[in-house]
Amino acid sequence: MNATALADLSADDLATLLEEQRAAYEELKTRGLKLDLTRGKPSAQQLDLADDLLRLPTTTKDAYGVDVRNYGGLEGLRELREMFADLLWVEPDQVVAGGSSSLTIMRDCLFYLMLFGGVDSERPWGKEEKVRFVCPVPGYDRHFTLLESLGIEMVTVPMHDDGPDVDAVAALVADDPTIKGIWIVPTYANPSGSIVSQDVAARLAAMPTAAPDFKIFWDNAYALHHLTEDEAKSADILTLASAADHPHRPIMFASTSKITYAGAGVAFLAASTANIAWYLGHLGNGSIGPDKVNHLRHVEFFGSPQGVRDHMAKHREIIAPKFAEVDRVLTERLDGRGVATWNTPSGGYFVNLDVVPGTASRVVALAKEAGIALTPAGSSYPYKQDPDDTNIRLAPTMPPLAEVTAAMEAVATCVLLAAAEQASA
C-alpha cells in the first residue's frame, strides 16, 4: 500500500476521498449486515473442543476418596488445585478453585474488603471516607463497572506495552492512603494486549504505598491464551510481593472460561496463605463448597497441566487466523492513511484500535447503522469516558472468519469516512 495520509491530501483529493467513502458506506448499508465484534466470547467451534466434558466425570470420587457430589471442600478439589497451581506457578495451598466465574470471585473479594476489610486493613473499606483505585487505561469495562457500583473512585494511568505506567502508579500510591488498589490484566491485557514485564511487576510488588492494605487485583484471565508460539510467561507476582515483604498485596484470579466453556468452567483465586484463609473465612459464611463435580470433570478432561497447554494450542489454531485477518484488512485499507493505529496482540481476545481523536464515537455509530455491532466508544475507560474519543475495542473470536473479514472491511470504511468527515469539517 502506498496510501497517502489524509493530512497530506490536497483539498480536492480530500473531497474525493470523502465522496468515495460516503459511497462505500452507502453501499455497505444496503448489504443488510448483522455482525458483532462486541464481546470477547469464544466461538462455537472453540466450545466444541471441550464437548467431552458432557460425558464426564466417569467416577464420583476424586483421587483422595472425596465424594464430589456431596457438600464440603470449600477450597475446591485438591487435584484441580494442584493442576492449576502448576500452571499459575504457585503452591496448591495458595490456590482456591471456585465456581464458574472469576469475575464473581473478584467481586466477592471487593465485597469482603468493603464490608470487613483485608488482612492488613485498619477498618472495612466501606468505613473509609473515600476509597480509590488506580485503573490503567484502556482497560476492562467490567472492572470499572464494579468499582463504580461500589462508589470506588477511579484514577487512570496509561497502559504501556510492558504494563501500567509504573512511575505514575508509584507516585499516586506513595502519599495517598485513599488509594487502596490497582486492577491489572497482566498477560495479553484487555484490550491493549500488553504484557506486564518482570521489571514492572517487581516495582508494583515493591513500591511503598500509603495505604497499608493496598491490593493488586491481578486478573490473569489470559495467562495461557497465546496467539503465537512465543508464549508469554506471566510475571510471578506472588513471589515478587513476598520477596518485597508485601505478601498480602496481590490477589491473582484466573479461570477456564476461555479454555473449556465460557459459562461452565472453573474459576481460581491464588494468594498468600493468609489471604487464602481470609478469603475462605468469609466465603465459608455463605457457601458449603463449590461444584466439585465440575472440578472433577475438568480434572479428567485435562488429565495434566500439559493437557491444558495442549488444549490451548487447539484454540490458537482456530482464533489466530481471525486476528491475522483483522490485521490484514486494517493494513490493506488504512496503512499509511494516518487515520488509525492498532496492535497485533500475541495473545488474549482483543485488538485495540485507536482512530483519529474525536471520531471513535462516530465510527461506532456509523458501524451500528450499517449492522456491525462494536463495543460502545469509551467502554475501555472508567465511567465510559475516553477523553480523546479515540479508542475502539475489537473482539474477533466469536464470528466465523468470513464474518470477521466482512466486519473489518466495514469498520475500515467507517474509520476512513469519520476521519475524512473530520478533516473536511
Place this chain on the structure above:
Amino acid sequence: MNATALADLSADDLATLLEEQRAAYEELKTRGLKLDLTRGKPSAQQLDLADDLLRLPTTTKDAYGVDVRNYGGLEGLRELREMFADLLWVEPDQVVAGGSSSLTIMRDCLFYLMLFGGVDSERPWGKEEKVRFVCPVPGYDRHFTLLESLGIEMVTVPMHDDGPDVDAVAALVADDPTIKGIWIVPTYANPSGSIVSQDVAARLAAMPTAAPDFKIFWDNAYALHHLTEDEAKSADILTLASAADHPHRPIMFASTSKITYAGAGVAFLAASTANIAWYLGHLGNGSIGPDKVNHLRHVEFFGSPQGVRDHMAKHREIIAPKFAEVDRVLTERLDGRGVATWNTPSGGYFVNLDVVPGTASRVVALAKEAGIALTPAGSSYPYKQDPDDTNIRLAPTMPPLAEVTAAMEAVATCVLLAAAEQASA
C-alpha cells in the same frame, strides 16, 4: 414401655439408674464407634439416584436455541426456570436460576442490602446505625452465622408447629425501624420440622412494619422434601404479600442440593419482578451468567415438574426409614422417663431433640467422647446460645440405617446418663 419418670424415682432407684447408665456408657466407649449425626447431608445412596446427570446434557442448546456453553443468560435457563416456577407456584419471570448454592444467593441478597439497599430502602443497610433481624428459634445455624458476620443483631422469637410466633413477630416489627427482616424456613423447618401455616404466612405478609424495606427471607430449602404421603404445600408467600400490598417484602430461595447433588445442584431465587430486577442488576455487575450447562443437565434429567416430584419419592424411600428408626430408639429408650421430647417430622432433614434443661452440652460432650459426633449444643440459636441448654439437632440422613440405630442407642444412653447425673446432683 412403662419406664418411670426420673422425677418420680426414689433416691435409691435413681442411684441404681445412674449406675446402670454409667456402666452402659463405659461399655459404649469400649466399642470404638465413629458415627456422625451432625449435618443434613444426603447419603451416597441418595446421591446415586442422580447419577444420570454425569452423562447429561445430550445437547448443547436449550429449547430456545441458546448455546448453554457460552456466556450470558444472567437469569438462568428459561426451561429450568419454567420447571421450578411450576414447583414453587410462581411465574417464570419471577424466578432466577443461579449457581449451586442457595446459601450463596441469600448471602448475596444480604450483601446487596448492606451495600446498596433494597428497592424500598431509604439508604443502604450498612449506613443505618443498627440493623436487626427476627430469628425464630430453634433455627438454622448458617443463617445466624451470616447475620452475625455482618453485624446484624438477632432477636429471637419461638418457632411453633405452625411457624414463628407471629404475635411476637408483629409486636417487634411494628414500632422498631431497626428490625429489617426475618429469616424463615417455611416448610419442614430446620430443625423443628415446623410448617408455616397459611394463616401465619398471611399475617407475616400483611403485618405493619416500621421499616419500609422489611424483608422476609423465605428459605424454602425443603419445599419438596416430604417424609410422608401427606405432602405439605408451602404457603404462597409471594401472592400473599402482593395481595397485602407488600409485594417486595418476601424473597424466596430454593435449590436442588437435596434433590440431585448437594454440591452440584442448582439454586433459585423467586420474588416480585421489581425485586428480580434489583437482584439481577446487582448480580450483573459481577457475573456474566450462571452455569447453564448444569441448568440444561437438570432440565434433561427431570424432564418435567412431575419428574422432580417422582424423584423426591425415591429419596423418601431411602430416608424415611432412618427417621422412623430415630423415633423408634428414642421411644423405646426414653419414653416415659421425662428426660426428653422430640418431634416426628413429616419432611425435611432433621429431628429436634429437647433434653433436660441444662444437660444438652453434657449430652453432646458425652456422645463425642464415645465417638458420636452431634452438632454442638446451642447451634440452633443465634450466637450459639441456647438459653436453656436443652436443644440438640439430629441429622440422620447421611449414615446407613445400621449406623443410625447404633448412634441413636448411644445418644439415648447419653441423654439418660446426663439426666440422671443432674437429678442426682
